[in-house]
Amino acid sequence: MIRQITNLSLITSFFLLISCAGEKSAPQLSEFEIEHGIGPVTEEVQISDEIDPELADRGEQVFRGLCVMCHNEVDSSIAPSMKGILDNRSPEYVMNMILNPVGMSRRHPSRTNQQESYFTSMPFQSVSLDDARAIVEYFRLADSENP
Numbered sequence: 147m148i149r150q151i152t153n154l155s156l157i158t159s160f161f162l163l164i165s166c167a168g169e170k171s172a173p174q175l176s177e178f179e180i181e182h183g184i185g186p187v188t189e190e191v192q193i194s195d196e197i198d199p200e201l202a203d204r205g206e207q208v209f210r211g212l213c214v215m216c217h218n219e220v221d222s223s224i225a226p227s228m229k230g231i232l233d234n235r236s237p238e239y240v241m242n243m244i245l246n247p248v249g250m251s252r253r254h255p256s257r258t259n260q261q262e263s264y265f266t267s268m269p270f271q272s273v274s275l276d277d278a279r280a281i282v283e284y285f286r287l288a289d290s291e292n293p
């Protein structure tokens with residue numbers, strides 16, 4: 147009897163989950179948000195052609211401290227690799243993902259479509275705007291050294 151009740155509540159919560167997922171209303175995003183992500187970065191970031199090694203070094207330290215535990219050299223079921231990320235995503239998008247991963251996962255169409263593929267979702271780790279910018283510089287340097 148108890149087992150039946152447990153099963154029933156499991157099934158009910160399953161359907162509840164599905165119906166909640168279906169109820170998400172289509173978010174109204176600006177053109178900037180669709181291309182560059184949703185978050186605190188709302189304007190294009192100035193990036194010069196020359197890579198700033200000091201900034202990249204700072205970015206690497208932050209990345210090794212906070213990100214590498216999930217983001218490895220290769221894609222995994224924990225998280226995608228960051229190799230070549232800037233070929234697919236703009237610097238502003240990458241920064242918004244770092245600074246607002248929860249909002250991005252909930253509302254950005256590029257994320258809501260792929261959510262199921264990973265064990266975890268990306269947490270916000272109190273990274274500052276300047277450190278997010280430094281991480282972008284580190285990605286630029288890493289890709290230029292190892293394309």
Ligand code: HEC
Pocket residue numbers: 208209212213214215216217224225226231235239240243244247251257261264265266267268269271273281
């Ligand atoms: C607990 C694991 C975890 C940590 C820590 C983490 N991430 Fe992620 N990250 C993910 C997962 C999972 C995804 C993909 C799924 C998603 O949308 O949430 C992701 C996605 C991303 C993306 C988008 C990739 C793409 O192809 O669009 C970027 C950029 C990113 N992470 C950068 C970072 C940076 C930089 C840090 C460190 C400040 C970091 N992540 C820390 C798990 C993590």
